[in-house]
Amino acid sequence: MPVSEAPFVALHGVTRRWNGAGGVQGVSLAVPRGAFVSILGPSGCGKSTLLRLLAGLETPQEGRIEIAGRDVTARSPAERGLSMVFQSYALFPHLNVRENILFGMKVRRATRPEREQALARATAMTGLQGLERRKPAELSGGQRQRVALARAVVSGQPLCLMDEPLSNLDAKLRHTVRRDIKALQRRLGLTVIYVTHDQAEAMSLSDHVVLMREGRTEQTGAPETLYHRPATPFVARFIGDPPMALVEGAALGEAGQIGIRIEALERVPEGRADLTARVADAEYLGAETRLLLDHPQAEGLALILPGRVALAPGETVGLHLPEKHRVRFGAQAEAAAARDRGAAAAATRDGREAALPSPSTREDTR
Amino acid sequence: MTPTLSRRPETAHALERRRRAIHGWLLLTPALAMLATFAFYPSVATVWTSLFSRGTRRNPSEFVGLENYARLFDDPTFREVAVNNILYAAVTIPISIVLALVMALWANSKIPARSFLRTAYFTPTVLPMIAAANLWLFFYTPGFGVLDQIGALFGAPSVNWLGQPETALWAVCAVTIWKEAGFFMIFYLAALQTIPEDLREAAEIEGASRWTYTRRVVLPLLAPTTLFVLVNAMINSVKLIDHLFILTKGGPSDSSKLILYYIWESAFAFFDAPSAAAMTVLVLIVLGAVAALQFRLLDRRTHYR
Ligand SMILES: Nc1ncnc2c1ncn2[C@@H]1O[C@H](COP(=O)(O)OP(=O)(O)OP(=O)(O)O)[C@@H](O)[C@H]1O
Ligand SMILES: [Mg+2]
Numbered sequence: 192m193p194v195s196e197a198p199f200v201a202l203h204g205v206t207r208r209w210n211g212a213g214g215v216q217g218v219s220l221a222v223p224r225g226a227f228v229s230i231l232g233p234s235g236c237g238k239s240t241l242l243r244l245l246a247g248l249e250t251p252q253e254g255r256i257e258i259a260g261r262d263v264t265a266r267s268p269a270e271r272g273l274s275m276v277f278q279s280y281a282l283f284p285h286l287n288v289r290e291n292i293l294f295g296m297k298v299r300r301a302t303r304p305e306r307e308q309a310l311a312r313a314t315a316m317t318g319l320q321g322l323e324r325r326k327p328a329e330l331s332g333g334q335r336q337r338v339a340l341a342r343a344v345v346s347g348q349p350l351c352l353m354d355e356p357l358s359n360l361d362a363k364l365r366h367t368v369r370r371d372i373k374a375l376q377r378r379l380g381l382t383v384i385y386v387t388h389d390q391a392e393a394m395s396l397s398d399h400v401v402l403m404r405e406g407r408t409e410q411t412g413a414p415e416t417l418y419h420r421p422a423t424p425f426v427a428r429f430i431g432d433p434p435m436a437l438v439e440g441a442a443l444g445e446a447g448q449i450g451i452r453i454e455a456l457e458r459v460p461e462g463r464a465d466l467t468a469r470v471a472d473a474e475y476l477g478a479e480t481r482l483l484l485d486h487p488q489a490e491g492l493a494l495i496l497p498g499r500v501a502l503a504p505g506e507t508v509g510l511h512l513p514e515k516h517r518v519r520f521g522a523q524a525e526a527a528a529a530r531d532r533g534a535a536a537a538a539t540r541d542g543r544e545a546a547l548p549s550p551s552t553r554e555d556t557r
Numbered sequence: 558m559t560p561t562l563s564r565r566p567e568t569a570h571a572l573e574r575r576r577r578a579i580h581g582w583l584l585l586t587p588a589l590a591m592l593a594t595f596a597f598y599p600s601v602a603t604v605w606t607s608l609f610s611r612g613t614r615r616n617p618s619e620f621v622g623l624e625n626y627a628r629l630f631d632d633p634t635f636r637e638v639a640v641n642n643i644l645y646a647a648v649t650i651p652i653s654i655v656l657a658l659v660m661a662l663w664a665n666s667k668i669p670a671r672s673f674l675r676t677a678y679f680t681p682t683v684l685p686m687i688a689a690a691n692l693w694l695f696f697y698t699p700g701f702g703v704l705d706q707i708g709a710l711f712g713a714p715s716v717n718w719l720g721q722p723e724t725a726l727w728a729v730c731a732v733t734i735w736k737e738a739g740f741f742m743i744f745y746l747a748a749l750q751t752i753p754e755d756l757r758e759a760a761e762i763e764g765a766s767r768w769t770y771t772r773r774v775v776l777p778l779l780a781p782t783t784l785f786v787l788v789n790a791m792i793n794s795v796k797l798i799d800h801l802f803i804l805t806k807g808g809p810s811d812s813s814k815l816i817l818y819y820i821w822e823s824a825f826a827f828f829d830a831p832s833a834a835a836m837t838v839l840v841l842i843v844l845g846a847v848a849a850l851q852f853r854l855l856d857r858r859t860h861y862r
Contacts, residue, residue, distance in 0.1 A: 248758050269764035281759035285777045294773075295763030346763065 197260055199224035199382050200245065200350065205254035207244055208406070214240045216406040217254070222384065222399075224349075227376055229393035230386045232403035233429070238386040239278075241403070242352050245384065247271050258350060273350040274343035278358060280335050282327040282342075288314075289323040292341045313341040316375060333364045337371075344375065351376075353385045357392065369396060390430050394418065402426055424448055424520050428491075435518070439488035442466060443512065448520040453493045455516035464509025468492055470502050484508065600841070607834035618831070625835040635836070637811050638819045641726055645815060646794035649733045654786055656738040658779070661745030662771065675746065682740040690803035693732045694719075697804075722812035725805050729813050732800050737793060741786045748782040749775070784855045788848050795840055816840055 198221035208214040215237040222228050230238045243249040245256060247268035256264045263271045282291050292313055296306050314320050317337040327335055336356060343351050356372070357365045373396055376383045387393050393400050394414040402409045402417060410422040421427040427435035427450040435450040443449055443465055461467055468484035480500040484492040494508065502508065607625050612618030629635050664675045681689060696703045699717040708716065718728040752775065760770040798817045801807060807814030807822070816836065824833035 246758075246762060248761070268758070268762045273762065275759070275762050277755050277759060279753065279755055281753070281755040283756060283759075283774055285774075285780075294760070294765075298760075298763055298765045298769055342763075 198222055198257075199226075199259060200384065201255075201257040202241075202245075203255040203257075205241075205244055205251045205256060207240055207249050207251050213237070214406055215244065215403075218403075218406075218408055219254075220401060220408065220411070222382060224382055225380050226399060227373070227383045227385065227397045228399045228401060229397035230384065230401045230403060231390060231393040231429075232388065232409075234388055236403045237406040238388070238403055239354055240406075242275075242354050242384065242386050245271075246273060246275050246352055271350075272348050273352055274346040274348045276336075276339045276343050276351065276353040276356045278355045280327075280339040280356075280359075282335060282338055284327055287324050287326050288319060288330070288338050291327065291338055292345050295342065295346050309345045309347075313345045316344060316378075317341045317371070332359050332361075333368060336360060336368060340372065340375065344379065349380075350382045350384070353383060355386055355388070357387075365392075372396070391432060394430070402429060419452070419518075421450060421518060424450065427518065427520075433493060434491055436489060436491040436493065438466065438486070438492070438512070440519075442486070442488040445519070446521075449512065450518040450520060451512050451516055453491075454495060455513055456492075456494050457511040457513065458494060458496065459509045459511040461507065461509035463511070465512050466510045467507050468510060470504050470506050470508060472504055473500070473502055475499055482508065484510075603834045603837050606831055607838050609831055611829055611831050621831075625831045626839070629832065629835055629839070634811055634814075635819065638814045638816055641812070641814060642795065642816045644726065645730060645733075646791065648727075648730045649737065649794055650787070650790040652730075653734045653737040654741060654783065654790060656734065657741030657786065658745055658783075660738065660742045661749055662775070664742070665746060665749045678739045678742050680739065681736050682743070684736075686736060686797065686799035687803060689736050690732060690800035693728075693735075693800070694803060697728055719805050719813075720809060722809050725809060725813035729800065729804055732804065733793075733797060736797075736800075737790065741790065744782050744786055745779060748779050752778055780855070784851065787851060787855075791847060791851075792844065795844060 200220070200222040202218055202220040204217045204219055206214070206216050206218075208216060213235070218237075218241060230241055232238050240249060244251055245258075247263070247266060247270075251264060254264075255262055258271055258273070283294065286294065289310060293306050293310055296309060301309070310323075314323065317340050319334065319337055319341060322330065322334060327338065330338065336359070339356065343353075353372075357368055360368060369392065372383075372385075375381070385393075385396060394417075397414065399412065400414055400417050401411045404425055410417055410426045412420075417426055417430045421430060421435065424437055427437060431452065433453060436453050436456070438449045438451070440447045440449055466486060466489070468486040468489070470482055471485045472483040474481045474483070478497070480496050480498065480502075482494040482496065482500070482502060484494060486492055492510075494510065608620060608622060609618045610616075610621045610624070660678050664671055664678060668674070684692075697718040699705055699715050699720070702718075704718065705715050708714075716724065718724050756774055757770055760774060765773070795815075795817055798815050798821075801813065801815060801818050805813045807818050817840075820833045820836045820840075823829045823836065
């Protein structure tokens with residue numbers, strides 16, 4: 192998809208490693224204005240490093256970073272025009288909510304009326320009214336999270352970086368705050384770059400997902416793309432709950448590996464089956480039964496059948512893998528991907544910049 | 558829940574509480590006994606002694622009320638010594654604290670050889686005060702002392718730092734500051750390391766300069782440490798007199814004499830125990846009052862984590 196306008200945030204082959212290990216390596220990325228982009232990946236894959244590079248808290252050893260058309264690679268964090276929500280929230284423990292939120296405005300010498308106005312707006316938006324005089328220690332985790340959010344809102348910067356802002360919250364709160372963040376981003380037209388290791392969070396929140404692995408981008412695209420068209424088995428295993436089932440091509444008379452979403456699997460009589468698997472376990476879930484299946488040349492096979500299905504472990508079922516739902520990974524998909532990532536252009540796997548379509552273009556494709 | 562069921566845990570609870578209380582007192586007893594023997598009893602005895610006259614062979618000591626105190630206020634030496642001590646405190650406390658803070662901030666920043674720096678700053682603290690005083694005695698020696706030699710390079714005349722009334726007290730102050738700053742730095746350094754790095758990063762992103770961050774975040778977060786150090790420094794300004802014995806012995810003509818030295822002199826050189834006891838009581842009262850004041854004033858504005 193061609194990028195119609197210049198990206199708002201752009202990374203060109205950015206590398207930052209520690210003694211040749213960890214960190215990020217040759218990451219390129221283009222984020223359009225107003226997009227909500229998730230950086231997703233397993234622990235230690237370099238998500239935080241990437242975010243800190245963007246924020247200017249780390250300096251890249253190679254590559255360039257552009258924000259709003261300016262090369263900011265050598266600029267200080269304050270000059271980059273961004274706000275950041277830390278995983279730990281980084282609230283000043285000795286200042287109350289009000290002082291925490293207004294810290295930046297005071298530093299920038301905003302006038303008193305300006306500050307009052309911004310504070311009122313931010314507390315209203317984040318539902319913090321009445322808590323202005325409390326110290327962070329006197330707030331719940333969710334409230335602290337909101338203060339951190341309000342601080343980012345008040346800064347008035349067009350770009351907001353968030354590093355796993357929900358990881359300290361319980362599951363229920365995480366859901367509501369997630370929605371709040373999304374609403375806030377829409378209302379303010381913010382460009383948000385959001386780090387998470389939770390694929391469900393990334394899928395539900397973002398316009399685009401950047402999936403990282405060992406310091407490189409593995410695949411970049413809309414959540415649907417990553418879900419239905421994973422570029423590598425790694426993506427297939429990471430995205431979705433349950434993730435894709437992976438079958439050795441040999442079992443199906445094909446080369447390479449075949450990925451398929453389990454909801455696309457069909458049960459057929461064994462005579463017509465592409466694959467015959469053994470039932471490992473059956474979970475009755477009320478509306479449906481989930482069969483966990485075993486096959487020597489497949490991983491993650493499962494079958495969802497409506498209603499209650501009486502199949503004991505050990506019995507066999509015939510499976511049909513519909514052609515249009517099969518995702519093919521090249522013979523040495525993983526090895527090829529690894530080699531590919533070894534080359535400088537990690538994000539140019541398809542011969543073009545891993546540019547994210549702008550939200551408007553993407554809207555049309557829906 | 559039936560009443561019998563709910564009463565049972567209650568009695569168990571009461572028993573448990575009593576058992577805990579007994580345990581608590583048992584654990585406190587050794588410390589209390591030590592304190593009683595070596596702190597409470599001597600304090601009371603000191604107050605007691607200060608109310609009696611000095612006994613000689615001919616007139617045994619008798620109760621004189623506050624006469625010893627009245628005599629003290631008429632004693633010009635006591636007044637000079639008190640003024641000396643106030644000056645000494647007024648100079649050494651703020652300078653050593655500020656120095657400690659600056660050194661800690663520096664030793665905590667990302668600079669090369671910072672562990673060397675920390676060790677270097679801490680060395681004076683490890684040295685016994687007597688050894689430190691001997692070292693400085695050598696620095697101060699007129700003629701071939703280090704200070705004079707450096708001065709001579711710039712053509713300054715030789716100065717007998719410890720031997721003249723105008724400079725003796727300040728020379729003693731310098732040794733105290735040199736000794737204490739490193740010690741206080743350790744407390745600041747420890748406190749600085751508990752401040753999470755991301756606070757600095759958050760402030761940096763908000764556009765705060767290093768100085769703004771230090772002033773608005775670091776210093777307030779160090780306030781509890783400062784309070785602790787302040788009280789310690791104050792107590793030390795009375796307590797720490799070892800170096801006087803080496804450097805000046807309070808001279809020349811009492812110009813560098815501090816209260817505790819004078820108390821020691823009164824008690825063990827002039828054998829005037831009642832007068833020494835009276836001074837001790839006065840010092841305790843003043844120290845207690847100042848400490849209480851500091852705690853009340855600063856506690857309210859201090860953020861504890
Ligand atoms: N300051 C550092 N010094 C040395 N190695 C580092 C440093 N920061 C990060 N690394 C290494 O770089 C890699 C990526 O770290 P990063 O913090 O970016 O991971 P992450 O994706 O954010 O993981 P998580 O989800 O656990 O937060 C890790 O292997 C880490 O050990
Ligand atoms: Mg991280």
